[in-house]
Amino acid sequence: MKVLLTAINSKFVHSNLAVRYLKAFTKDMDYTAQIREFSINDREENILEEIIKEKPDVVAFSTYIWNIEMIKKLSNLIKIVDKNIEIIYGGPEVSYDSNKILGELVGDYIIEGEGEKTYREFIEYKLGKKSISSIRGLYYKENGEVIANGKRPLMNMDEIIFPYEENENLDNKIVYYEGSRGCPFNCKYCLSSTTHGVRFLDSERVKKELKFFIDKKVRLVKFVDRTFNCNHKFSMAVWEFLINEETNTQFHFEISADILKSKELELLRKAPKDRFQFEVGVQTTNDDVLNRINRFVNFSDIKEKVCELLEIKNIKQHLDLIAGLPGENYNSFERSFNEVYIIRPEEIQLGFLKLLKGSSMREEAHLYDMKYSPYPPYEILSTKDISYDELLILKKVEGVVDKYYNSQKFNNIIKYFIPKFKNPFDFYLALGNFFDKKGYFKRNIGNSEYYKVFLDFNLEILKGDNFILGDILKFDYLSFNKKRGMPDFLERPLTKNQEQEIKSQLRGKYSLKDYQLEIFSVNINKFINEGEIVMEKTYFLFAHEGEVIDVTSQIC
Template sequence: MKIVCFYEAYESLAFERFFSIFKKYYIDHDLVMDRGIFSDYSIINPFFSKKIDSLVKMISDDILKKEPTHVMFSVFTDNLIKIQKIAELIRSKNKNIQIIAGGPHSTTMYRKMLNTGLFDIVVRGAGEDFIRCLCNNRPLDGKGACYIKENNIVENEFSLVPEEEFVDLKEDKDLFLKNMPWNREYIHTISSFGCYFKCSYCYHSVFQKPCKVIRKNIDVFIDQLLSLKKQGFKKVVFHDDLFISDRDHIIRFLTEYKKKIALPFMCIVYPAFLDKKICRLLKEAGCVNVEIGSQVLSDRLRKKYLQRSDKSSQVINAMRLLHRYNLSFTVDHIFGIPEETLKIHERSILEYIKYRPSRIHFCYMTIYPASKINNILLDKGLIDQKKIDLCESGIVDNVNMGGSVKVNEDLKRLEIIGHLAGIFSENLIRRLIRHRVYRILPSKLALLSKYFSYSIIALIKGNEFNIELQLKRYLSSLMKMLTMLLK
C-alpha cells in the first residue's frame, strides 16, 4: 500500500495526524503540494487562474510518479474544481488507484461528489477512524466512509470531532516542512476540536446537533510542544475556534505553557469568554496577537442574521481588556449582512479604533454549501438559487473580493480607510470616516489596500505570524519561479 496525499498552499493539521497513524502501521505515504500562488482562497488572480489546466497536469503527473495505490484529497469548496480535474486525470491514466476525498466540502456534498464517479470513497467529518481502518485494509468500515454499492450510496455514521483515543495524536510535520521550508519557524496546532456555536455563515451551521468540544490532554500536549521547541520552532499559532472557552482548562494550560514553552503565540478568542485573569495569563504566557470575531457591532443584525449569541457590549469589553493589557489584536468584520447600512459599519469601525487594533480583517459575506446563511440571503432576495447551485458545484465567490452579496460600493471605500487603522493615528482615521472623505476613493483599491496594509503591519509590528507566512510563501515561490526561468 502506498498513499499519496494532496494539499494546497497551507499546512493541514488533519493530514499531519493521519501521517502519525500511517507511521504507526508502517504504511508508505507521501505528500504532493501546490503552493497556490495567486489561486488560493486568499488571493485569486484571473490571469494565473486561467493557467489551472497546466497546473493540474503537473500535479497529477507528480502524484502518479510516486506510484500510489491510494490518493487522498482534502476538499474545500474553493478547490473542488481543481481537485476534480486532478482526480479525472489520475483516473484516466490508472483506474486501479483508489481515490479518496475528505474535508469540509466532502462532509456536506458527499452525494454529489460520489455521483461524479471520480471518487471511490468520500469521508465525512473527522477521518482518524477511517484512516485506521484503511491501514487495516478495511476502509469501508471506517467512520464517515461513504461509497456506492449496487447503485446505492452507503453512508457510515460520522463525527465532526475525533474519537477520544485519537485526540492526543501527534501532528507529524515532516512532510509539510519538506514541502514548505518557509514554515520551519512556526508551530501550527490546535488544543481542542469542535465548536459549540452555529453562526449562520459558518460550516458548523450545517448540522442539526450541536458539535461537542473535546480538548487535548494538557500534559501530553505540552510535551509535544516542548519536543517541537527543541527542534528549533520559535513561534506558535493556535487555530482553535474556542481556545479559551473552558476557563479552568485554559488557566492550567497557560500556566504550564509559560513554565515549559514560553514561545510567542497567536490565538483565536470568542469575546464573551475573555476576562481580566485570562488576559493577564495570555500576556504572561507570551501571547503576541489575539483574533476576535465581532463581524458587526449591531446586536440586531448579529442575532437575527448571523445567529451569534454574543452582544456588542461583550465585544467592546473584550477589546477594552486587550487594549488595557497591551495585547495586540485583530478584529474580524463582515460586509454584506442583510439590512446593513453604511452608518452601522461606520459606527462599528469608529468603536474598534478606540482600542487600537493591530488590524481590522474585513470579509464579505460568502455562501458555502448548506450553510444557514444561504436560505437567509435567498429569502431576502440578496442571492438566487442559481448562485447556490453554482456554489455547490465549486464555483464559489471570494470572501476577500466582494463575496456573494452585492454591496454598496461605499463599503469597499470604507474598507480602504479601515485597513489604515493599524498604521495611522486614531484621530486621522476618525476624521476620514466622520467626514466621509473615503467616498472619493476608487473602490477597486480595497483589495490592494488590504494586502499593502497587512504587509506593512507584519513588517513593522512583527506579531502577525499568519501574514509573515503568506509573505514568505510568495517570496519563496516567486524566487523559485525566477530561478527556473533563469535556468
C-alpha cells in the same frame, strides 16, 4: 500499497493538519503513506506531474473552499493519465451532502466528517482485512451507484495521535495545532454549529506537544480551536505554560473576548510582548444582527474586554467584521467599521459572508433574499438589506484597510489623514475609490508607490499641500524600508556638507556607518504622540534593521 496524502494549501507557508493526522493515525500499519503539500498558486500541470511521479495506488485529497475547484481538475487529469489510481476525498468541502458530491466527482471515495478512524478502516479494507460495507463515515461507488455506510460517532480526543514528526522541517512554516474540537456557540454561518459540544485534549499533553514546537523554534503556531477560551481551566493552564517558556515562537488563538475572565486577563498581563496573537470575531457591532446569527452577546461586552487587552499592550489583536449578514445594511456596516476602528486593534479584517454547505445560514438564505455565488467560496452577492454595488464598495475599503492599516507601516500617514474626514470609514472609502480610479487594484504596484499614492491622493482629492505630509511620509517610509535607493519623491533637504557637519557632533555616540541621518521640518515626536503639527526642525537616525533614534537634542 501506497497512499499519497495530498494537501493543496492556500499559501506555501501553511502546513496541512488533516493529512498529518491521517498518517499519524495509521503509522503502525503495513502500507506506505506519503505526504505531499502544494499551494493553490502552483501550476496544475506541475502538481499533476509530481503526483504521478509518486506512483500512488490511492490519492487522498484534503478539500476546502479554497482548493476544491483545483482538486476537481486534478482528479480528472489523474484519471485520464491512469484510471487505476483511486481517489479519496475528505474535509469540510465534501462532508455535507457527500452522496451527491461523490456522484459528481470522478473520484472513488469520500470520508465524511472526522477522518482518522474512517481512514484507518479504509486502509484495513485496502489491505484485505475489512469489508468496505462495514466502514462508517465512508461513501463509495459500486456499479455506478454511491453507497453510504452511515455516520461515524465523534472521536474521543485522547485517541488522536500527535501529527508532527521529529525529523519534519517546519522552518518558516505556519504550523497548525488543535487543543479542542467543536464550539460551544451556534453561529449560523459557521460549520462548527453543525456539531454540538466541545472536546478537549488533556492540558498536560498539550503542554508537551507545544514544547515540541518551541524546541524546533517554529515561528508561528496557530490554534485551530474555534473558541480557545471556552474552557477557563484549559485556557489558563495552556497560557500559563506558554508565558513561562523561554521562546520566540508566537502563538495565535481564536477567542471570544466577552467571556474572558478577570483571572485570565490578570495572567495575560504577564505574557511577554508578541508571544500571543488573538483573533476576535466581532462580525458586527449591531446587536440585533448578532442575535439574528445566534451570537447572543452585546458588542459593548466584546469592546470592554478588547480594550482591556489593548491596555496591556503585549498581545496583538485581530478583529473580524463580516459584510452581508442578515439585517445589516450598508449604513449599519459603516457604523460597525467605525466603532471597531475607534478601538484601534492591530488588525481589522473585513470579510464577506460565505454561505457554506450545511450551514443554517444557507438554509435561511431565502428569508433575507440572499443571493450568493454557487461556486466556492459561496460568497454573498446581495441581500434584501445590501446590494451588490454596495458590497463592491466595501471590497475597495477592505483592500486598502488590509494594505495600509493592517501592515502597521503607514500609521503616521493614516493619522495625518483621518481628521480630514468625517470618520475613518470615509477616509478608507475615498482612498479605495482613488485606488480604483487609478487602476491599482488591477495591477501590481511597487513598494515605494504605495507611499507615493498618498501624495497624489492629497493633491487630487483633498487639494492639499504636500510639504507637511512629505515629512510624515518620509518618516514612515524610512522606519520600515531600506535606506539606500530612497525614492526621488522623498525630499532630502540636507546637503552632503550639512550632513557631515551634523554627524561630527554625533561621532563617538553612534556607529554612524550603520545609520542614515534625516532632518524634518515637522516635530515628528509631537505629531506621533499628540497628533499636533508643529513646524520645528527634528533630526533622526534610521538604522538598517529598523531602529529609529531621535537625536534632535544632541545637535546644536
